[in-house]
Amino acid sequence: MKYFNKYKIFFLSLFAISFIACEDESMKEQVTVTFGPEYNATMNESSDGETNSKEVTINFSQVIASDAAVNINVDTDAEYGINYITYPPMVEDGKLTIFAGRGETTASFTVTSLYDGQFTGGSELSFSLDQFNGEFKSAAGDDYNLTIYDADTPPVITVIDFNEYGNYEVPGSPFTVEFVPGFKTDRGWQTRATFGFEDTPGVQASAFGGDPGTDNAWMILDLTQVQRESNSENLDPSALNSLVLSMVVESYFDGSGELEMKYSTTYPGSGNPEDYDWTMVNEFNQNLPEKGSGSANAPDGYWKEVSANLSDALGSDQLYIAFHFYNASSANSVSYTIDNLEIRGE
Secondary structure (H helix, E strand, O other), X not given: OHHHHHHHHHXXXXXXXXXXXXXXXXXXXXXXXXXXXXXXXXXXXXEOOEOOXXXXXXXXXXXXXXXXXXEEEEEEOOOEOOOXXXXXXXXXXXXXXXXXXXOOOEEEEEXXXXXXXXXXXXXXEEEEEEEEOOOEOOEOOOOEEEEEEOOOOOOEEEEEOOOOOOOOEOOOOOEEEEEOOOOOOOOEEXXXXXXXXXXXXXXXXXXXXXXXXXXXXXXXEEHHHOEOOOOOOEOOHHHOOOEEEEEEEEOOOOOEOEEEEEEEOOOOOOOOHHHOOOEXXXXXXXXXXXXXXXXXXXXXXXXXXXXXXXXXXXXXXXXXXXXXXXXXXXXXXXXXXXXXXXXEEO
């Protein structure tokens, strides 16, 4: 009987060890890794008197059962050590590796921008999860995208503040507003007398109310109709080497609808924009304020500065930049208000 009890204890111990080992393996297999809660972020290029950094967090779906490593791919045209650095791991061969100890639920690394002393248009970095613990992939969610704005921005050509407009007016030159046939035409882009930054006039896109239906409205900026503040001469896009647009944007109401910036060198200046070729400006599209973030921060609202480097669009004697508002319903529409549109170039 004594030997039986010894064997019983021995086998029970083996079973417990096996159970714990299996539990650890099960935990490891169930763990997923995500970026977040932020997936798109911006920061300025560092300067002589200011160092700018951004912490990037990765989250584990549960406590890590053992020490782990997360491999992250870095996709960018920026040069490591010249435009940016990362800490604690360095980027080597387009990858960095983050280590996390047993019992952790998050890990992080820091990206620091570097000052290069010249206008390059800024940098785009995309971080994607590759391998977890070096043995299996267990990634979820979106990639993490970081835009670094260039500190050496070109000089201001002009600022459009919409202050000459009142309520429910369609902005005129250098803008035109076009509605795609088959969609509602009584909303789209209109100025609002007190909806702009600091209660000044601004231009707003909204489909709410009025005729039933959805919006497909384009507010198109003709760069050749933009006048320099310095001498009132119209711009010649083919003579520019750099072009940057920046503005403040607020989304006061949540609802259906999307806003995108696009550009074209083939659009003739009028007619259905969808009959022509347009190129997306993702730097703008990915950095808009969250829908409804204005009302969520009432009464002050929430204005976000959004910039876009359009230097790659230059080279032609004409350039059209569109703010395309679509898929917004008259019954439930998001709103976007734009103000203080700053055009820079040289």
